[in-house]
Amino acid sequence: MTVEAFAPAKINLTLHVTGQRADGYHLLDSLVVFADIGDRLTLAQADDLSLAVNGPRAAGVPVDGRNLVLKAAALFGAGQGAAIRLDKRLPAAAGIGGGSSDAAAALRGLAALWGRDLPGPEAVLSLGADVPVCLAPGPVRMRGVGEEILPAPALPEFGLLLVNPGVEVPTPAVFKGLVRKNNAPMPELPGWASAADLADWLAGQRNDLEPPARAEAPVIDAVLAAIAATPGCLLARMSGSGATCFGIYADRAAAERAAALLRETRPDWWAEAGAPYSL
Ligand SMILES: C[C@](O)(CO)[C@H](O)COP(=O)(O)OP(=O)(O)OC[C@H]1O[C@@H](n2ccc(N)nc2=O)[C@H](O)[C@@H]1O
Ligand SMILES: Nc1ncnc2c1ncn2[C@@H]1O[C@H](COP(=O)(O)OP(=O)(O)OP(=O)(O)O)[C@@H](O)[C@H]1O
Incomplete structure (x- = not known):
């Protein structure tokens, strides 16, 4: 088997x-x-x-x-x-x-x-x-710390771009670099009608590990700027403790166009397009 x-x-x-x-x-x-x-x-x-x-x-x-x-x-x-x-x-x-x-x-x-x-x-x-x-x-x-898994509202269709500049960022160092540890939680999750709606809501939320990760790996600034500059990008943000950043697009096709563009301009970076996955 x-x-x-x-x-x-x-x-x-x-x-x-x-x-x-x-x-x-x-x-x-x-x-x-x-x-x-x-x-x-x-x-x-x-x-x-x-x-x-x-x-x-x-x-x-x-x-x-x-x-x-x-x-x-x-x-x-x-x-x-x-x-x-x-x-x-x-x-x-x-x-x-x-x-x-x-x-x-x-x-x-x-x-x-x-x-x-x-x-x-x-x-x-x-x-x-x-x-x-x-x-x-x-x-x-x-x-x-990661063990409480709660349901989230259904997500709209959207495209995802992942970009990594090839710099490994160790998670403990990023947590250590946090200036403030008691930041506000997310509000109640509202539910989103479209990719643009989701991106607008996310823009008001944060990745608190982004500032210490950017201090650890300044190239993250360039990755975020490059994603944000691609046509159709609705939001650019870092995932986890970095250095991978993601872009949100209206659909997979828009994310694929952005990935193709980035592979051309930054062949040394890893860029992949996709869509949300559920088991
Ligand atoms: C940053 C996230 O990727 C967000 O999803 C995760 O919390 C990290 O998950 P992970 O890499 O599986 O984390 P672990 O291997 O358990 O921990 C790596 C290190 O990250 C720090 N760590 C991790 C998770 C957490 N809630 N608090 C922490 O302070 C600790 O210094 C720990 O030694
Ligand atoms: N199957 C595996 N794939 C990748 N790395 C692994 C694996 N098993 C152990 N490792 C070790 O774990 C370290 C962290 O890799 P991993 O890809 O899990 O980190 P990460 O992307 O920072 O995860 P997170 O988002 O949970 O912080 C690597 O440097 C590697 O030495």
Whole structure:
């Protein structure tokens, strides 16, 4: 038996940092969506647990026990086997939860392979704060340190552009650079009639990690400016702890035109277009 699992990019459309726990972890309030841009996993029955990583973004990704796929498998079924292949397409340490989404996709695949129920959000939090939200990809409001997954209103159709300048930004350094930790949460989520309506509402919200990430990686300024300058861009903002930034467009076709333009003007950057993804 072979199982396939898709690991979509996670995008924080908003990311409000609202406090800090005694253990140092920050309290968040974030509107999270996923894109139909991501890594692909293939899982096959085997006596032992193994992982092979290939694909255009495999360079530098650990293949040993440090890989979140193997950590997830060990947490879920100590001693159980599976042969896992990871086709790595998302940049790492990029604010789009690549490793977390791989871990969650591995758990979905292993649950199918081993005939078991998926673990709950609290049980997988130790793998990473972004793993719970990646377990069942779709638009949600994420709170707590990442373990509170709340429903979000239905989203309108829109196009998404993801752009990464090739600079890895370590998440702990960005949180450390926060000047203020008790910022306002999001208001009640209103519901949006169109992509323009959603972008207008998002413009009044924030990613509180953007200023410290820009200090860490000043190229983020150029990425945001380049996205904002593409025809049809309704909003440009950073995701997670950066450096990946996203653009919102009326539809996928507009996002694809922007991606083509950026690949021409900035061939050294990673630019991919897509649309929201739900499992
Ligand atoms: C910034 C986000 O991407 C937003 O979705 C996530 O909160 C980060 O998720 P992640 O990379 O899976 O995070 P983890 O691997 O658990 O933590 C990396 C580091 O980020 C910081 N961290 C992370 C999550 C959180 N709520 N508060 C934090 O302060 C901690 O310094 C931690 O050591
Ligand atoms: N499957 C994996 N894919 C990518 N990186 C991995 C994986 N497993 C472990 N790692 C390690 O995790 C680090 C962070 O990578 P990841 O892509 O998860 O970060 P991120 O995009 O910043 O995530 P987040 O948005 O959750 O902060 C990498 O530098 C890498 O060494």
